[in-house]
Amino acid sequence: MNMFSKWKGILSNATMYHHARHLVTGGLPFLRWTELYGLTDTNQRVADLGCGPADILRYLSRGRRPAFYLGVDISEKYLQAARQRSDACGIDAELIPMDLTRLPTDAEVQRSIVKLLEQHRITRVLLLGVLHHIDDASALQTLNLVESVRTVQTMITQDVIRVPGSWINNRYCDMDRGGYIRDEAGYDSLISRSDWPRHGKFWSSPRLPFLRYIHYELSR
Numbered sequence: 001m002n003m004f005s006k007w008k009g010i011l012s013n014a015t016m017y018h019h020a021r022h023l024v025t026g027g028l029p030f031l032r033w034t035e036l037y038g039l040t041d042t043n044q045r046v047a048d049l050g051c052g053p054a055d056i057l058r059y060l061s062r063g064r065r066p067a068f069y070l071g072v073d074i075s076e077k078y079l080q081a082a083r084q085r086s087d088a089c090g091i092d093a094e095l096i097p098m099d100l101t102r103l104p105t106d107a108e109v110q111r112s113i114v115k116l117l118e119q120h121r122i123t124r125v126l127l128l129g130v131l132h133h134i135d136d137a138s139a140l141q142t143l144n145l146v147e148s149v150r151t152v153q154t155m156i157t158q159d160v161i162r163v164p165g166s167w168i169n170n171r172y173c174d175m176d177r178g179g180y181i182r183d184e185a186g187y188d189s190l191i192s193r194s195d196w197p198r199h200g201k202f203w204s205s206p207r208l209p210f211l212r213y214i215h216y217e218l219s220r
């Protein structure tokens, strides 16, 4: 087993995932992200697709958090940790298993994601660290199905990105488990092919400033 596969094994453990990411990046800007993602707004009803262990909930306080949190992930292990996290912080939440790569071909999964978003009157959808795990067809289907739900006003993505000439950042990408890490043109192309009429783009970095995250905010 090489160093990278050991690292990927560590990340599959929900508790280690949180701490290992902080260690390698020098500290992720979760507090800033909660503001940027609208998670401190009590009027929002948020769906977090690919929520993982719902680490973002660690950074929300009572009175400054969404009215509802729907977490969806492929990993039952992460969902179990996410359930414990949402129970501990007392947020009204539901955690559901789903494989987003089934969306392009499975009408039942398509119906189920739309139904969940409609039923919970979701206003904002987060896709944090997920696009780089899924192929273009699955990514586009996810973006477009979310867009088809009229209660959803905004969708926000966040991903690691290959940056030409940025050796340390690109080594960080090599350590990632995602098989679809794109460069800026690749993410731009994906987002602009989606049904969302408007999008903005912004960047963030953890404490180690040469590591980059690209974000898109999609709106109507």
Ligand SMILES: C[S@@+](CC[C@H](N)C(=O)[O-])C[C@H]1O[C@@H](n2cnc3c(N)ncnc32)[C@H](O)[C@@H]1O
Pocket: 049, 050, 051, 052, 053, 054, 055, 056, 072, 073, 074, 075, 078, 098, 099, 100, 101, 127, 128, 129, 130, 133, 134
């Ligand atoms: C980089 S982690 C991000 C976790 C969380 N959103 C965060 O920002 O802390 C990527 C997440 O996407 C989930 N994921 C990967 N492929 C998926 C798929 N096909 N369907 C649903 N979730 C998936 C993984 O299980 C993991 O929790």
